[in-house]
Amino acid sequence: MAAGTRLRLRSKSALKRNHAVNHVSIRPIDRLRAERNSIKWRRYEPDVLPLFVAEMDFDLAPVIVDAVTHALRSGDTGYLDDPGELAPVFADFAQRSWDWIVDEGCVHLATDVTVGLVEALRLLVPAQGAKVVLTPPVYAPFYEMVGEVNGTVVEVPLVEDAGYSLDLAGLERAFAGGADAMLLCNPQNPTGRCHSGESLRALAELAARYDVPVLSDEVHAPLAHPGAVFTPFAPIAAAAGARSATVTSASKAWNLAALKCAWIVAADARMNEVLDRLPEETAARTSILGLHASIAALNNIAWRDEAVEVVASNIELLTNTLAELVPEASVVTPDAGYLVWLDLRATGLGDDPAAVLREQGRVAFNSGPTFGAGGAGFVRANVACDPSTIVEAVRRIASVVDARRPLAVPAG
Template sequence: MSIASSGPADLLRSSRSSLKWTRYPEGVLPLFVAEMDYPVSERIREAIIERVRTSDLGYIDSAGPLADAFSRFAQRRWGWTVDPAWVRVATDVSVGIVESLRFGVASGSPVVVCSPVYPPFFELVEEAGLPLVDVPMLERVEGWQLDLARIEEAFIAGARAVLLCNPHNPLGVPHDREALVDLAMLAARHDVLVIADEVHAPLTHHGAVFTPFATVAAEVGARSVTVTSASKGWNMAGMKCALMVPSDARTLAMLDRFPQEVASRTSILGLHANVAAYGDEEWLDATISRIMRNDALLAHLLHRKLPVVHYRRPTATYLGWLDFRDLGFGMDPAERVLQDARVALNSGPAFGAAGRGHARINFACDPTVLEEAVERMASAFA
């Protein structure tokens, strides 16, 4: 099948060098990796340029101005009171997670993840040398939910950490407060460390509610560390700077045992870009509105052109979880979509056993690209 290329995608391919635009050949629409196609905010660009102008390109050893910037953002956005003195930095979210596992979990103790979930979770648990227990999410009529009964069974059996994805990637669901309170109470009862990846939290859709896990952990005496960054919300994953925020003094002491390299390998440009980002909610709010329009467009296009693919609309992120099981494409429909429609999606099985028959789509792109992607799939699978 001859497939014409997409104008906006062609322009970005000619000017960008990230893996989103280099992994697949020309003619493939890249709707996989979690990078937005939108321009970075002017405040971030100016912050980076200013650091270069002053030749301020050395090492860092602390969060510095980022601690105050994040604290102010968290208070304004979510009513979360963060003590800037407790904020630590890491090279990126993955480094913050794996070091928390290494220093916060006893050797041989299992770690709970809830699939389908961000694929590096599986790799990070392995990197930390710990066994993994997958407790799949429950798909209910009212939405996706944590399987708290099975999570408690894992705690009773010896699991001593849980990797919480909040909002949940790839499902685009911010966990509701009641579920988080229940999880925190279980963690407190069994002395389990909760490592909350909240990197997509700034991308909670307008009208939806995001609850930081640390706010409920502190209420019930659970141990937790939140690992986050402006990298996803403001589209600068390559800037390499993340934050770690403990909910309790015991976890703060754990963070302070990390090697100095965890902080000093963090990018100074990334740190100042994060500071600028957390002060630019106008750009963030406009971007969320664009994402929400594309979410509505994707739902409409699938309903009209490819209704056999089921799509439960997210309330956070720019990532859609597509259910291809009724098409009978087997475990990994992304392979067929790439081969026959020349659209690159994320492979569902990479998100765990619960991802079989599914694929993840990134819809933070020009609407015409999204229209072409669905048209290609509809034509290929008619």
């Protein structure tokens, strides 16, 4: 950080607001390092501040801890065959949240969102050489998923100048060129943008016209910010006659990744017939503890609501602190989620700022180029953490950027 630089009071007030939340408990970083063994806390050396992988630094919602504890005490630790109570609970949640009427018989279990996407994709595309459309910058594992089905990625980058919107003309060219399927990210990861209802309707019409099935990853949807509008793709696809399925989970909104439970929702009866052919093991490998936790989460949203408040406050803090200390940086303000796309192209840190900042600043972000076209010069930051962690991360960015600035030449 430049000598003599001080944070403004607005950042301090945001810090206080975060600590005023009642249900969401944020653990101090030293305790997290001592108690957690996940990638976030073990991949890098202890002096590296971790703001990369999608894991919250919050204690779990008590209702989830109670549900899992009850299942363990009851010995309910066997295998699953179907979603059971989860299907009507999610249907109720979807209707309350987004006016999406879900047919309970169209809900299928999967181990996690990535497994659900891959297994559904296998049923929809040729065994070799499938052309799968992605819209980068996009969730990096999408590229690996296409590889898992022996397919080829067709990139149709988002339109950055339009606020990271879908390139509908580009998508039509890709569909007309023989695309076999599309992986949609809604809300979008890493930008956090919710695709508009208008653009999703246009996409559905294209998918129906060219008969290209669309699999929509909507795991960040429960984390839509106040004032943002999330539109689920499935009902729009069904109305347009497009083949589609949605894969989602409580894993991001309630921090349940380790509990391994997701679900795939067919948009209509035609797609449901496809999903009925999912391997039996897709459900059997899903955790029954994750199912209990997911039901508890969807039935009790107060914790989620307050987590979103913390995240929104942290994004404000990040934006203000960057403006104060690293004015060359800019924030792509998300509509949903706790992952923030940071534009560092003007900082002089090169195509992969994350590598430079990790080595020289000892702060870890996700590398922008791994998200595909349009990722050079960006990093993805996780702000589901204590506000002091955000302030310290920005200070470390500033120290690296300041060290690269040319020295001022004295007048005369």
